[in-house]
Every structure is written in structure tokens, then in C-alpha cells.
Amino acid sequence: MTTHSCLPHTPTSVPAPCGVPQFDPLRVRGGRLRLRRALRRRRRAPAAVLAMTAAALAATGVAGADDPVPQPPPPPVREPQRPVPQLVSAPVRIADAATVRLLRPGDRVDVIAAPHSPAGPAGEARVVASAARVAEVPRPGETRPDGGALIVLSVPRSTATALAGAGLTSQLAVTLC
Structure with a gap:
């Protein structure tokens, strides 16, 4: 067995200080970029692993014991659809042929009925059809001698x-209209 003897500390037992020579600071180029690249690479790997794990769990349908079983979303609520009225073609004789010449297929018109009597005006005019679509108009020269026209x-x-x-x-x- 060896025994260590403790020698008292004397000032001569410490080595003499040596000076550090003067030199220009070191500048490492691209150090920050390398650090950023390394951090990006380290982030990508865990993100890729997490994405693959999530995809695998979603494909197998594995859920935790406490997780509720996902339910499909409820079907959208639809308003009851009103039946679209069936449209028919209605030939109508208009008293003024000059007015009819202004019409084109596709125009919307209100049809007004003015009761007539041989003795003079018999009553109030009333709207019979509102916003009716014009399907056909007469060709030029297809008007009645009394001035009326059929649309x-x-x-x-x-x-x-x-x-x-x-x-x-x-x-x-x-x-x-």
C-alpha cells in the first residue's frame, strides 16, 4: 500500500504563467447556415415519422381505449323542395300588334285584361299573368286585319x-317586365 503524503503548498510548486500569443479572431464562414440546415433536418425526420405513424393508425382504425369511436357526420338538412310548376305553351291574342313587334322570345311580360263592351268601358283592368316568358312572336306580316297579333x-x-x-x-x- 502506498501512502500519499501531503506536501504543503508552496509558491514554487505552481508553474509560472505563460503568455497567450496575440492572433486575429477566427471567422468561420457558413456556420450559421450549417446550423440552420442541421436543425431543419432534425425537424424533418421526427415530422416524417409522426406523419407515417398517424397514417398507419388511421388506416388500421386503431383508437385508444378511452377514445370514442368516430361517428360519421349527420346528413345535411334539406329543405323540402317545392314542386316546380309544369309550364305549358299558351297562345294569347294581344289587341295591339305594334306592341307585339317590340317583343322577342325570352322576354318577360305581364298580361293585362281590360274588359270590353260595345257600350264603352265596362270595368277595371286586371293583371292575368305576371312575368310570363315569351316563347314565340309572329313573323313580320302575320298580324290580323283588326290589328291584333298572336303570341x-x-x-x-x-x-x-x-x-x-x-x-x-x-x-x-x-x-x-
């Missing part, structure tokens, strides 16, 4: 009935 409107069946009845008892006129 075809696309309207619901109930409106077509009202137009036919009004055409028997009243003179019909149109206004562009």
Missing part, C-alpha cells in the same frame, strides 16, 4: 287557363 307564352297550367278565359271576355295587352 305564345310559357306559363303554368293554371295561368294558361286564366289567360284563355280572359281572352274570351277582355282585350289583352302586355307590358314588358
Whole structure:
């Protein structure tokens, strides 16, 4: 066994200080960029592993014991659809042929019935059809000698009935919508 003897510390037992020579500071180029690249690479690997793990769990449908089983979203609530009225073609004789010449297929018109009687005006004018679509107009020269002209409107069946009845008892006129 060796025993160590403790020697008292004397000032001569410490080596003499040596000087550090003067030199310019070292500048390492690209050090920051290397550090940033290394950090990016270290972030990408864990992110890739997490993404692959999540995809695998989603594909197998593994859920924790406490996790609720995902339910499909409820179906969207739809408003009851109103039945679209079936449109029919209704031929209508308009009293003023000059007004009819202003019309084109696709125009929207209001049809107004003005009751007529041989003795003079018999009553109030009323709107028989509102915003009816013009389907056909007469070709030039296809007007009646008394000045009337026949147009075809696309309207619901109930409106077509009202137009036919009004055409028997009243003179019909149109206004562009």
C-alpha cells in the first residue's frame, strides 16, 4: 500500500504563467447556415415519422381505449323542395300588334285584361299573368286585319287557363317586365 503524503503548498510548486500569443479572431464562414440546415433536418425526420405513424393508425382504425369511436357526420338538412310548376305553351291574342313587334322570345311580360263592351268601358283592368316568358312572336306580316297579333307564352297550367278565359271576355295587352 502506498501512502500519499501531503506536501504543503508552496509558491514554487505552481508553474509560472505563460503568455497567450496575440492572433486575429477566427471567422468561420457558413456556420450559421450549417446550423440552420442541421436543425431543419432534425425537424424533418421526427415530422416524417409522426406523419407515417398517424397514417398507419388511421388506416388500421386503431383508437385508444378511452377514445370514442368516430361517428360519421349527420346528413345535411334539406329543405323540402317545392314542386316546380309544369309550364305549358299558351297562345294569347294581344289587341295591339305594334306592341307585339317590340317583343322577342325570352322576354318577360305581364298580361293585362281590360274588359270590353260595345257600350264603352265596362270595368277595371286586371293583371292575368305576371312575368310570363315569351316563347314565340309572329313573323313580320302575320298580324290580323283588326290589328291584333298572336303570341305564345310559357306559363303554368293554371295561368294558361286564366289567360284563355280572359281572352274570351277582355282585350289583352302586355307590358314588358
